[in-house]
Amino acid sequence: MKDQFPVNESEYTDADFQKVRQIAREQAGIHLPATKKALVYSRVSRRVRELNQSSFQAYLNFVTTAAGQNEMQNLICALTTNVTSFFRERNHFDHLESVVIPQMATKVRAGKRGRLWSAACSTGQEPWSIAMSVMTAFPDAASHDFRILATDINANVIAQATEGTYNAEEIEGIPPARKSQFMEPAGNGDYRFDGPIRRLPAFRVLNLNASWPIQGSFSAIFCRNVVIYFDDATREHLWQRLADKLEPDGFLYVGHSERVSCASQCGLIQVAPTIYRKDQ
Template identity: 85%
Template sequence: MNDLMPVGEADYTDADFQRVQQIAREQAGIHLPITKKALVYSRVSRRLRELNHASFHAYLDFVTTPAGQSEMQKLICALTTNVTSFFREKNHFEHLETVVMPQLAAKVRTGKRGRLWSAACSTGQEPWSIAMSVMTAFPDATSHDLRILATDINTDVVAQAAEGVYSAEETEGIPSGKKSQFMEPSGDGDYRFNGPIRRLPAFRALNLNASWPIRGSFTAIFCRNVVIYFDDDTRERLWQRLAEKLEPDGFLYVGHSERVSCANQCGLIQVAPTIYRKGL
């Protein structure tokens, strides 16, 4: 029995944790080391209470049945962390504005398409930051075939991101000029993205370790602070798939603690500690 389990709470055994490990790996490619055992209890026990299951064993039996498929999605969401902020790792957005956008704007002005991808968008701060950078560098972007795909495995945070509404505290990382240009007060001290910028991002639920119903390629992909949850093999497969979705000379942005270990095999060239360019 797990000695970290609060007295009187749901039964939670080593075998239960191992089942959660297997489910997380098979369903989402998430690697849960033994050090996450208490965290798993904390996160998943909330789901047990909501569904009135007395034990992890009963709950895990349920989520692995056809009737439990929607709950399986909630379980995976409970195991993922959604910590983000506007313009996190500011150098990426400076690079997007000054290096990527001039060439991309010139291309789409000729009638060609332009696509950017926020591959783990969480509650939306990343894709909305991308959108603000795009509109700053290319004010008439929405008059052309330029769009931002924003995806996340967690359906709840995708829905929240699509609303584009944030508290005053959450918007503190947005430069005042951008905030006044792209947002409006929406009551209760919140702010909402408004105007043409709302046409740029399209929000979708997507499991990065499942099939991708995505056509075409991208000029830039942001996939940051995601692969830290995966094992080495899953990481390398994801880097390869992302590289395949990049246009030649396109850019991949990764998290500050991440690196593409298989960059050469993926045809990627590291141009900064967390920025990679796809070779021509």
């Protein structure tokens, strides 16, 4: 009997890889070097099989049609790694709680707005961690004009992040006191964020390399472990756009393996290995 899923490595051609590279670049600004050819096969072949497509070529032809737009998001998601956890890179949250939020609280209590941005928020652990930091350092934040914008290119992870429900393994990084304060059991061993904290995050689908329908500026932006997928020109363009969205003395948090090489040109001053402040 013929295999229901005939796709195999011998049917994955260089033309297929070049097509994936083109799609990734055009749709999300992702740069895939030639060394990623095997990685692309391992990740995309799962999508080819799940959709029961006859070949890589047939699958790639499908995602570029109007009917394949939802699958296009799945393809982009397959090409990136949604590795995240609560309070990942704890020094960022310590800085947020000790430096940024107290300053924001003073401003917000005086009647001004307070905004933070979690760019590329994945399944939500980052913006919910930010929200817990906000509620810890500024307990009445939800009663004021204080919001956390949380965006990602993938609608599926945005839906999961919006739900705010996680299993016991996923919440291991949350201190017990904060878990008790901000979460409630959701059945089957899961926990869900509940109470005033749910008023803080606003989850939206956004491509960082497309236009941004965003009003106003931010006191801090988290953009971590994202630019590793971009080439140098795309990376520097994004840093500049993010810097432009920061308030004077606002902070940009980047991933532990990332560096804003154009910091001075972007008006940013490095204050710690992965923390930058916008110069006035």
